Amino acid sequence: MIYSKQEYYTPAEVAIHNSPNDCWVSLNGKVLDLTSWLEKQLKLCKCTKSCSCTVKDWYCGVDCVEYCACFKRGYMYCDAKRLAMTIIAYAGKDVSHWFKGKEWVKYIHPIVGSYIPYMRHGHGFRQPVVPSTRWRPISKPWWLDESFVVGKLTSKTRPIRITNTLTGSSVTLEVCSEETIYQIMMRYLPHNSHMLSYTWRHQGKGLDYNRTLEENGIVDERDCFNNLALPENIYVPELLLYYNDDLTEDPPKEECVCRNKECRINPEQCRNI
Secondary structure, eight states, X not given: OOOOOOOEEOHHHHHTOEEXXXXXXXXXXXXXXXXXXXXXXXXXXXXXXXXXXXXXXXXXOTTOOEEOHHHHTTOSGGGHHHHHHHHHHTTTSBOGGGEETTEEOEEEOTTTOOEEEOOTTOOSSOOOSSOOTTOOOOSSOGGGOGGGEEEEEOSOEEEEEEEETTXXXXXXXXXXXXXXXXHHHHHHGGGOTTGGGEEEEETTEEOOTTSBTTTTTOOOOHHHHHHTTOOGGGOOOEEEEEEOOOSOOOOOTTSOSOOOTTOSSOHHHHTTO
């Protein structure tokens, strides 16, 4: 079994990356890590600046007002902080409603009558409402830069209970509906580092590890429960793990169980397994 990098993320997993030092957003089914973009935005201007913030950090508050020579001459370089604050405000959230496909949602300006991007929640990039020689189109904006993509956002999550028949321990995971049994195994790995010595079954039947839960006949019945006014968690499908007794030993705690360089679990996390 080859340990693979996580491909799908749940909204809860994206939501925990909600700080300036760890900023993720979801956009049109993709998950973007904009942490490096935020740092670059705030370093575009090299001149000495002064601001109204009491605490000086690499990012400032929403109500911060800063001044410098560039800002007084009308350039937008020092306005990068305001662009970054818009993203920080939506860190860990979905921003798909800002866009229509790959283009920003647009509207007709009520005064000049030009067709410009509609940025209700704050500026994601600067564009004048009238033609200007000081502005050039962005060659590679953050919402089209594939280097920021870290994975895909699931269209639907579902709960699954995994029970170890040898120890009797049970854990309920929130998984992505697009994930295969093998990818669910990667989520369960922190709960059982000796997972390779188990056979996974559902209702006495073997599972195809390369197929999803739905393709293995494990349907999500929560919509039926809602139609009958029953709680969604009245029944959670269960996967049973049977020990193979293959005489193998549990991997040492001080070493990573994964030998793949692109493993989604780093050695520091493996020490805690």
